[in-house]
Amino acid sequence: MLHAVMRTKLRAGVVALALVFAWVLASAYQAAPAGAAALTNVSWSVSNNQVSATNVTYAFSFTAATTGTIKTITMAVSGAGLAGAPAIARNFGVGAGSVAIAGQTITYTVTAAVAVSAGIPIYLEFSGLTNSGTAGSYTTVITTKTAAPATIDTATSPAVTLAASNTAVTVSVAKSLTFTINNTAFELDLDPSLPALADQTSNVGLTVQTNAHSGYTLTVADNATGLQSAATGNPTIARVSTGKATSLAWPGAPNYGYTVTGTGATIDGAFNGTKYAGYVGAGEQIASRANATGGTADTVTIANRVAIDYTAPAVIYTDTITYTVTPNYT
Amino acid sequence: MHPRTFTARACRNAASLAAIIAILAGAVPALAAPGPVGNRRPIAVSVPSEAAPLDPGATGTIPIRVVNPGSTPVTVRLTGQGVRFGDDGRVTISGSDPMWDGRIDFPASPITIAAQSYRRVGLTVHMPARIDPDFYFVGFLVTPLPNAAGNLTYINQIGSYITINVPGPRTRTLVADLHLPSFAISSGVDAKLHVHNVGKAAAMYWGENDTTATPGSSKPRQGLLDRSLLPAGRSRTVVVEAKPSFLIAMVTMHVHIFYPGRTDAATTEIVLTKHVLVVQPTALVLFGGILIAACIWYAHRRRKRRTQRPTRPRPRHPAKPTRNDARKRRSPSRRRRVPAHADAAVRVDRLLAQARANPKRTARSRPHPAD
Numbered sequence: 001m002l003h004a005v006m007r008t009k010l011r012a013g014v015v016a017l018a019l020v021f022a023w024v025l026a027s028a029y030q031a032a033p034a035g036a037a038a039l040t041n042v043s044w045s046v047s048n049n050q051v052s053a054t055n056v057t058y059a060f061s062f063t064a065a066t067t068g069t070i071k072t073i074t075m076a077v078s079g080a081g082l083a084g085a086p087a088i089a090r091n092f093g094v095g096a097g098s099v100a101i102a103g104q105t106i107t108y109t110v111t112a113a114v115a116v117s118a119g120i121p122i123y124l125e126f127s128g129l130t131n132s133g134t135a136g137s138y139t140t141v142i143t144t145k146t147a148a149p150a151t152i153d154t155a156t157s158p159a160v161t162l163a164a165s166n167t168a169v170t171v172s173v174a175k176s177l178t179f180t181i182n183n184t185a186f187e188l189d190l191d192p193s194l195p196a197l198a199d200q201t202s203n204v205g206l207t208v209q210t211n212a213h214s215g216y217t218l219t220v221a222d223n224a225t226g227l228q229s230a231a232t233g234n235p236t237i238a239r240v241s242t243g244k245a246t247s248l249a250w251p252g253a254p255n256y257g258y259t260v261t262g263t264g265a266t267i268d269g270a271f272n273g274t275k276y277a278g279y280v281g282a283g284e285q286i287a288s289r290a291n292a293t294g295g296t297a298d299t300v301t302i303a304n305r306v307a308i309d310y311t312a313p314a315v316i317y318t319d320t321i322t323y324t325v326t327p328n329y330t
Numbered sequence: 331m332h333p334r335t336f337t338a339r340a341c342r343n344a345a346s347l348a349a350i351i352a353i354l355a356g357a358v359p360a361l362a363a364p365g366p367v368g369n370r371r372p373i374a375v376s377v378p379s380e381a382a383p384l385d386p387g388a389t390g391t392i393p394i395r396v397v398n399p400g401s402t403p404v405t406v407r408l409t410g411q412g413v414r415f416g417d418d419g420r421v422t423i424s425g426s427d428p429m430w431d432g433r434i435d436f437p438a439s440p441i442t443i444a445a446q447s448y449r450r451v452g453l454t455v456h457m458p459a460r461i462d463p464d465f466y467f468v469g470f471l472v473t474p475l476p477n478a479a480g481n482l483t484y485i486n487q488i489g490s491y492i493t494i495n496v497p498g499p500r501t502r503t504l505v506a507d508l509h510l511p512s513f514a515i516s517s518g519v520d521a522k523l524h525v526h527n528v529g530k531a532a533a534m535y536w537g538e539n540d541t542t543a544t545p546g547s548s549k550p551r552q553g554l555l556d557r558s559l560l561p562a563g564r565s566r567t568v569v570v571e572a573k574p575s576f577l578i579a580m581v582t583m584h585v586h587i588f589y590p591g592r593t594d595a596a597t598t599e600i601v602l603t604k605h606v607l608v609v610q611p612t613a614l615v616l617f618g619g620i621l622i623a624a625c626i627w628y629a630h631r632r633r634k635r636r637t638q639r640p641t642r643p644r645p646r647h648p649a650k651p652t653r654n655d656a657r658k659r660r661s662p663s664r665r666r667r668v669p670a671h672a673d674a675a676v677r678v679d680r681l682l683a684q685a686r687a688n689p690k691r692t693a694r695s696r697p698h699p700a701d
Contacts (some may be wrong), residue, residue: 017452022663026483041700049585053381057366083393085595086595087593087594087595088590088594088595088596088597089557089632090536090557090588091588091597092536092538092552092554093538095586095599096586096588096596096597096598096599097596097597097598098595098596099595099596100595111596111599112599113532115551117550118549119549120549120550120552121552127594128594134639156434164610172378172379173379174376174378174395175376175377175379176374176375176376176377176395176397177374177375177488177490178372178373178374178399179372179373179395179486179487179488180370180371180372180373180399180400181370181371181372181484181486182366183366183367183369183370183484184369184371184474184477184483184485184486185366185367185476185477185479185480185482185483185484186365186366186367186480186482186484187365187366187367187480187481188376188481188482196679202366202482204484206486212556213556214419214421214558215419215420217420217421217623219422227481235592244445255339283424285420288420290418290419304482307453307535310540312633317479317481317482318481318482318483319481319482319483320476320482320483320484321484321485322484322485323484323485323487324423324471324484324487324488324489325420325486325487325488325489326421326422326488326489326490327488328419328421329377329493329559330418330490330558330559330560330561
């Protein structure tokens with residue numbers, strides 16, 4: 001009798017355990033799609049919201065909600081009339097892939113699908129699209145899928161309004177560079193009888209400001225003849241060195257050279273320790289920068305120094321120094 | 331004299347005097363006062379932000395803008411130049427480019443830009459009938475004309491370029507490598523990413539640096555590398571960084587470089603993975619501190635034990651070591667190691683020494699017990 005009761009209780013326990021196990025399994029099965037329910041931080045923007053506008057760039061960004069191996073991402077734009085030949089302008093968060101358009105759906109296919117963790121921001125930017133010709137409010141359903149294909153996550157983007165009557169604002173910032181010189185000519189009156197008058201310096205202040213992604217380079221050059229007089233025999237004041245490679249501490253008269261200091265820009269190491277170099281007719285790079293200057297201009301100061309003694313003929317010497325700055329927009 | 335005649339003559343004389351003064355002032359630069367004789371001269375040049383698409387054989391006008399932000403008018407001359415790209419974004423504008431000689435229409439004469447103003451200048455490009463799909467760069471110089479005379483004349487010119495994109499599929503190939511030490515003592519690590527364009531066409535690339543750390547963040551931290559154009563045959567080195575979450579961590583860097591393949595509708599990817607053990611200086615300081623604290627504690631404990639050990643009372647008459655005592659203290663094993671005949675030899679030596687000291691005794695006589 002006792003055994004029978006115990007056997008019944010045991011059977012009930014097993015059944016209860018089985019039920020609990022089945023519930024856990026069912027919950028787990030339902031949890032996957034529930035977790036895949038919504039991508040987060042979903043946004044969609046267009047570079048031009050005029051109807052039928054061509055060469056429009058669509059940018060989609062979202063955050064993966066579920067860890068999964070993403071093979072394809074579909075972006076199904078509501079309505080009709082989406083066209084164009086999309087090109088991949090940028091992709092972050094997922095591997096390299098290809099883009100195709102079929103009807104209203106843009107599909108990004110990852111070449112070699114790898115697992116993307118939950119919480120990873122994904123950004124896709126496609127250029128070369130043509131807006132629908134119908135004005136109205138549009139949304140995009142973004143879906144990440146496995147290779148099966150099975151949906152990993154999905155969500156609908158906020159609406160974008162395409163219109164014919166509004167004013168499309170497209171802000172295009174030009175690639176630009178501003179180059180300023182603080183004076184365009186300098187007069188040096190030298191006199192060998194007094195050291196203070198026999199050795200003089202003319203400072204030239206240059207400022208450079210650019211939005212060039214890779215910064216700029218600054219080169220200097222002068223007349224091939226250097227500091228020369230038009231008087232009989234074309235006397236010259238010798239260059240202090242043959243170029244920046246042979247820069248040296250100021251050796252005294254009679255010489256003509258320059259040294260460079262600056263802020264923001266990277267000044268060539270040849271001028272460290274106030275070393276002077278002679279100008280080169282073909283030009284030499286004296287300063288550079290590898291990125292945009294931003295709001296603060298770089299300053300470069302060039303000290304042009306001339307020293308003479310009684311060996312220098314008393315005539316007027318002239319030279320034209322050209323400072324060339326070249327932005328690098330690559 | 332007629333008043334009108336007098337007035338006319340006076341005007342003529344005044345004008346002549348003014349002209350003479352002006353000629354003298356202009357003709358004698360050596361008499362000018364020393365110092366700056368020119369003025370401040372800013373100029374700016376802007377080009378389109380995107381490459382201009384032009385098909386082979388087509389003619390198109392690409393607008394540029396020459397800006398004079400200064401307070402006096404500036405006259406500039408535009409001339410075509412060759413563009414040469416170097417590694418790491420270096421660019422040089424000089425000489426001429428035979429590819430574009432005669433194919434770009436620049437303004438024939440200098441243009442003057444009023445103060446605080448700008449001029450739009452259209453550069454008309456005549457594309458060759460046969461040209462491969464690629465990015466092409468057309469260089470030019472904007473050179474202000476000298477506006478003052480001095481011993482030294484300074485010219486600030488801007489060299490710039492416009493970019494032309496000949497559409498179509500092209501061969502783009504990039505290679506990349508990541509230089510990162512396997513061990514670093516620092517708060518973060520900087521890796522050098524070297525991207526080299528070994529293809530035949532210029533390539534736009536972008537990328538991301540996903541960093542994970544163990545222990546720490548298993549979810550990658552994304553660092554983005556913005557789009558950059560790399561001309562064929564050129565390379566660029568950029569620094570990518572990673573920071574561990576803990577004082578000591580194994581940091582893994584996954585750097586992805588993306589660039590368009592044959593067409594812009596598909597991208598190619600280069601993945602570089604490197605691991606580095608990062609020990610933050612704070613960890614070393616902490617470790618050093620712990621080590622010093624442990625040493626101090628050990629020394630303190632040892633001293634305390636010594637002071638706590640019961641001291642033995644000093645004997646009033648300390649026993650002097652005798653030869654026998656000394657012999658006793660010697661380890662029996664050592665004694666055992668000494669050969670038996672060694673004692674006898676020592677004894678004979680001692681007797682011989684005594685015999686030499688006291689020659690009355692015979693060498694063979696035995697010492698008296700009273701000695």
